[in-house]
Amino acid sequence: MNIGEASGASGVSAKMIRYYEQIGLIAPKGRTESNYRVYGEDEVHVLRFIKRARSLGFSLEETETLLKLWQDKSRTSAAVKDIATGHIADLERRIAEMQGMVKTLKHLAHCCGGDNRPDCPILDDLAGAGPVAGERSAAGSKSGAGANAARHART
Amino acid sequence: MNIGEASGASGVSAKMIRYYEQIGLIAPKGRTESNYRVYGEDEVHVLRFIKRARSLGFSLEETETLLKLWQDKSRTSAAVKDIATGHIADLERRIAEMQGMVKTLKHLAHCCGGDNRPDCPILDDLAGAGPVAGERSAAGSKSGAGANAARHART
DNA sequence: TGTAAGGCTTCCCATCATGGGAAGGTCAAG
């Protein structure tokens, strides 16, 4: 199987397959005489494993650990569960952060006329004009962590 | 005011202040003879504006637009509100994606013994062993979009 | 058998926002 076929069979782009190889996550079964990568069913299975793990939000580093556990027949399910629960906590923390942003933004947008006039509570808030109608909680009170939290949070 | 003082007064790191200058988001009031950047209250105000926008999850591109609107006295609040509502929708989409992941992961973790034995429904799922007890919905059924969604979603 | 299309290879670059660090100039306090 060529890289293109392996890509089609796994749903992982050829570009990514090469990248995963580069970072030591997977290796082709071999190479043809003309240096083409050759894959078998096992490799495709690994690629699908990676893809599924990524779709559940695991980082490539976590995915690598999970992959090793998968291939280690003497693993304990506790080790796997630890990674999963840690990841769940991470996701929930990020969800909470974003929900804080949404809460604040909805409040501000609600207070904003959205008309032809220039007066805008959203800009007032950003400019540090102080609370619009009530508190400046949500993402506001933890702006330090929030700023950090917002980092890389964009698709 | 030096860059260090402006950083302290705004909460934006000196490194970032220089970067924002590089991408044209802000400029110092001037330079000293020895080439040090000099800032005034206005610049600090802009930096705080940027920081607040970032803490609400706006990208630097969106922040730039908001900044221009803030400085444009003939803006309409509708233009600002549009950006905010678009951003809210974006956040909510990403929140929903992550919630899907959490839902699936919690189900899998719940089904996993977390003990000394190697049997693990989490690995079974990743390996594509099919649904553990019920469906493979949540992040699973939209795995294509999910994979994309997971991208850059990590702090 | 020649050729054209498409696939493969490697290599470099871009993204987005941020931090780290080196090499060297400047300033203020002791």
Place this chain on the structure above:
DNA sequence: CTTGACCTTCCCATGATGGGAAGCCTTACA
């Protein structure tokens, strides 16, 4: 006058992915 704390610019790294160029290989078709 030295020392330490600043400042300057420049380069590199992150994480996961895509884009594209230059050049080789394979397959199908005339």
